[in-house]
Amino acid sequence: MWFRLTILIAFFLIARPIVANAAINMDTDSDGVTDKDEINIYRTNPDNPDTDGDGYNDWEELNHGYSPYTAGEAKLENNDADHDGLNDKLELAFHADPTSPDTDGDGFFDGDEVNNGYDPAKPGKAKLEKKIFIDTKNQLLAYNLGEVRLGLFPISTGKRGTETPAGQYQVIEKNLRRWSSLAKLWMPYWLMFDRRGFGVHELPEWNDGTKEGADHLGIPVSHGCVRLGVGPAAKLYNWAEIGTKVFVN
Ligand SMILES: [Ca+2]
Ligand SMILES: [Ca+2]
Ligand SMILES: [Ca+2]
Ligand SMILES: [Ca+2]
Numbered sequence: 001m002w003f004r005l006t007i008l009i010a011f012f013l014i015a016r017p018i019v020a021n022a023a024i025n026m027d028t029d030s031d032g033v034t035d036k037d038e039i040n041i042y043r044t045n046p047d048n049p050d051t052d053g054d055g056y057n058d059w060e061e062l063n064h065g066y067s068p069y070t071a072g073e074a075k076l077e078n079n080d081a082d083h084d085g086l087n088d089k090l091e092l093a094f095h096a097d098p099t100s101p102d103t104d105g106d107g108f109f110d111g112d113e114v115n116n117g118y119d120p121a122k123p124g125k126a127k128l129e130k131k132i133f134i135d136t137k138n139q140l141l142a143y144n145l146g147e148v149r150l151g152l153f154p155i156s157t158g159k160r161g162t163e164t165p166a167g168q169y170q171v172i173e174k175n176l177r178r179w180s181s182l183a184k185l186w187m188p189y190w191l192m193f194d195r196r197g198f199g200v201h202e203l204p205e206w207n208d209g210t211k212e213g214a215d216h217l218g219i220p221v222s223h224g225c226v227r228l229g230v231g232p233a234a235k236l237y238n239w240a241e242i243g244t245k246v247f248v249n
Pocket of ligand 3: 080081082083084085086087088091098110
């Protein structure tokens with residue numbers, strides 16, 4: 001018995017590394033995605049070239065931005081195969097499993113983890129850093145959790161003479177609706193990042209109830225604040241926290 005067990009252990013010690021090396025580039029179902037990547041990254045079936053059975057193989061789907069987990073013309077960013085609140089594209093970006101609602105098995109859904117700043121692929125309380133990037137040259141605002149970009153929106157920053165100052169800041173005040181006595185306008189979804197009065201907010205409203213049109217987005221017309229459109233402003237406001245880093249370039 002002990003002799004046989006020893007032989008068995010010796011077999012595994014010798015055989016396993018050889019099997020592992022041979023498997024690195026193996027593509028059992030010949031769909032163009034290696035077994036290793038199907039298992040570890042894409043979580044598709046390494047024994048079935050068309051995991052979701054819709055007539056398009058896994059490689060074709062992934063390379064054209066379609067979901068290999070749901071049959072039909074489902075784009076990765078519009079599909080949430082496991083219904084956990086995180087789309088398939090972001091699941092792959094966070095190294096999470098698009099087919100499992102709780103990738104790291106810690107009891108919290110992947111979508112909730114990302115919304116609250118946690119890493120969906122690592123159990124525990126380690127948080128990922130929230131960052132907002134304001135690109136005054138291209139009039140765009142991006143926001144990231146860790147290294148993953150969650151969104152990109154057109155903005156309007158300060159016009160010539162009242163430019164939005166470049167620098168590294170952080171969110172220091174949140175206010176659903178703030179009055180600017182200097183510019184005489186309301187700033188909905190106000191996120192202040194500099195004590196001098198610079199912040200991010202929705203397209204402003206004047207006292208007579210009129211609201212600035214979205215046609216100014218993409219053009220620097222403000223007094224130095226960063227204006228966002230209806231929809232993106234509320235989204236960013238709800239996501240950002242006091243202390244979220246803000247980088248203006
Ligand atoms: Ca394969
Ligand atoms: Ca398919
Ligand atoms: Ca999902
Ligand atoms: Ca989890």
